[in-house]
Amino acid sequence: QQQVKQSPQSLIVQKGGISIINCAYENTAFDYFPWYQQFPGKGPALLIAIRPDVSEKKEGRFTISFNKSAKQFSLHIMDSQPGDSATYFCAASDNAGNMLTFGGGTRLMVKP
Amino acid sequence: NAGVTQTPKFRVLKTGQSMTLLCAQDMNHEYMYWYRQDPGMGLRLIHYSVGEGTTAKGEVPDGYNVSRLKKQNFLLGLESAAPSQTSVYFCASKQGNQPQHFGDGTRLSIL
Numbered sequence A: 001q002q003q004v005k006q007s008p009q010s011l012i013v014q015k016g017g018i019s020i021i022n023c024a025y026e027n028t029a030f031d032y033f034p035w036y037q038q039f040p041g042k043g044p045a046l047l048i049a050i051r052p053d054v055s056e057k058k059e060g061r062f063t064i065s066f067n068k069s070a071k072q073f074s075l076h077i078m079d080s081q082p083g084d085s086a087t088y089f090c091a092a093s094d095n096a097g098n099m100l101t102f103g104g105g106t107r108l109m110v111k112p
Numbered sequence B: 001n002a003g004v005t006q007t008p009k010f011r012v013l014k015t016g017q018s019m020t021l022l023c024a025q026d027m028n029h030e031y032m033y034w035y036r037q038d039p040g041m042g043l044r045l046i047h048y049s050v051g052e053g054t055t056a057k058g059e060v061p062d063g064y065n066v067s068r069l070k071k072q073n074f075l076l077g078l079e080s081a082a083p084s085q086t087s088v089y090f091c092a093s094k095q096g097n098q099p100q101h102f103g104d105g106t107r108l109s110i111l
Helices: none
Strands: A004-007 A010-014 A019-025 A033-038 A045-050 A056-059 A062-067 A072-077 A086-092 A106-111 B004-007 B010-013 B019-025 B031-037 B043-049 B064-067 B073-078 B087-094 B106-110
Touching: A004 A086, A010 A019, A019 A086, A019 A106, A033 A062, A045 A056, A045 A062, A045 A072, A072 A086, B004 B087, B019 B031, B019 B087, B019 B106, B031 B073, B043 B064, B043 B073, B073 B087
Parallel strands: A010 A106, B010 B106
Antiparallel strands: A004 A019, A019 A072, A033 A045, A033 A086, A056 A062, A062 A072, A086 A106, B004 B019, B019 B073, B031 B043, B031 B087, B064 B073, B087 B106
């Protein structure tokens, strides 16, 4: 049973467009929500993270939106670039990120 | 500063063979983890360690064993490999409130 559900599984966006990836969780004890970016042949790397005391966090072109009542959070990539083409994983944790539960991943392709 | 290093990067095994995957970190991190990554299922935690000499089971521990004899190393063993264990294995380490740092993975195929 996957506690963090991620959609879509794959996404194709034109250069300059907005990429949106959604995640939903079940465990109300989760209080740390990171997003990881993974390039082929590499391990995941932390992209951006949010805690439920804020509804939005922005770092450059990347924004996390968080809806605590709906138990949902999403990643928005503004002005998407071909270099953003990668697999993105959402995750959730209830203890400072010590024990992460990952979503299934989204393979993003940004077309030039 | 190499970060998290996994050895080997690729391996092909026959069913029933055994092997050990090595993870080494040079960041003096307390926590270490082993995950497997399968298409559509994200990363699932196999075993983890909160410090030297300690190990604990994760979400999918069956068929795997681990050891953390030294703080910098975390070994993952397959005693009798099965085709269902074909996967990409990732090691990660962490300290305090910092995020988990991942290695580049070991691609394991079991025929």
